Amino acid sequence: MAENSGLLAEQRRALILDEVRRRGGVRVNELTRKLNVSDMTIRRDLDALARQGMLEKVHGGAVPVLEASTHEPGFEAKSALEPSAKEEIAAAAARLVAPGSAVALSGGTTTYALAHHLVRIEALTVVTNSVRVADVFEHAARQGTAAAQPATVVLTGGVRTPSDALVGPIADRAIRSLHFDLLFLGCHGISLEAGLSTPNLAEAETNRSFVAAARRVVAVADHTKWGTIGLSTFASLAEIDTLVTDAGLPVEIRSAVAEQVREVVIAG
Incomplete structure (x- = not known):
């Protein structure tokens, strides 16, 4: 946003x-500072926008209005969003994993990015409900790029979602x-009020099962997920x-x- 002190209120x-x-x-x-106004x-501008339902005022500033989302994009569509942030998050998350651990990965493009880092860690047991994540480990084993003691991968059964x-x-x-x-959870949206959420009711229930089975729960989500609320919450922030997450938050x-x-x- 460029600095400009001559804007009309509507433009500002x-x-x-x-x-x-x-x-x-x-x-x-x-x-x-950016608009060179008082x-x-x-604060008057934020008040006006809040009255119109365009944003939500918080202490010291404003955040987007939280809207419920019922649309579930496909895997390819989500893969094109924030690839650099997802890679940074994946690299940071992988540093939390010790060799020989039992690790679970939920579905999602960020957990998919994480899987590419985990193939190099020795003697993992990986449980996932993501076909894409399982494919990463299988491909690494075929190509000879997996760890010397490659992961044992367990792919749950179930019905396939668009992601x-x-x-x-x-x-x-x-x-x-x-x-x-360790459990690594991706999500469709994240917020203070709704926690981690997804538009898919069945996926929400499966993710709740993951949370209940894990000693430590790690959410991996780039900053663009903030403020989005899917139809169903599967984990509170608590x-x-x-x-x-990434520095864009x-x-x-x-x-x-x-x-x-x-x-x-904060990755990166």
Whole structure:
């Protein structure tokens, strides 16, 4: 957002709204500098936008309005979103894994990126409901790029979703009979109020089974997931031990998350 002190109120508010949606949140003092206007002017603008339901005011700034999402994009569509952030998150998350661990990975493009790092860690047992994640380990084994003691991979059964996750009663029963040292959870959306959520009801239930079976729960989500609420919540922030995200998550949101999540890791 370029600095400009000669904007009309409507133009200024449009720029503020664009900044909120693009960054996932803004601070009042940032807007005063960028727009070269007073603190009081920015607060009036935020009040006006909040009354219109365009954003939500928080202490010291504003965040996007949280909207329920019922649309579930396919795997390829999601793969094209924030690839650099997902790679940074995957690399940081992989450093949490010790050789010989029992690790679970839910479906998702960020856990898929993580799988490419985990193939190099010795003697893992990996349980996943993601066809794509299982394929990563199988491909590494065929190509000879896996660890010297390659992972043992368990793929749950179930019904395939648009994001190539296997869900439903078969998957749920298999997961509930196991115990994991670490669980890496992807999500469709994340927020303070709704926690981690997905548009797919069956996937939400399968993810709840994962959470119940894990000693440590790690959420992996880039900053664009913030403020999106899927149809069904599968984990509150209080159930998350570690959130691994990227530097695009605004500082004020990081602080709010840190009050509920035990550890926040900013990748990159």
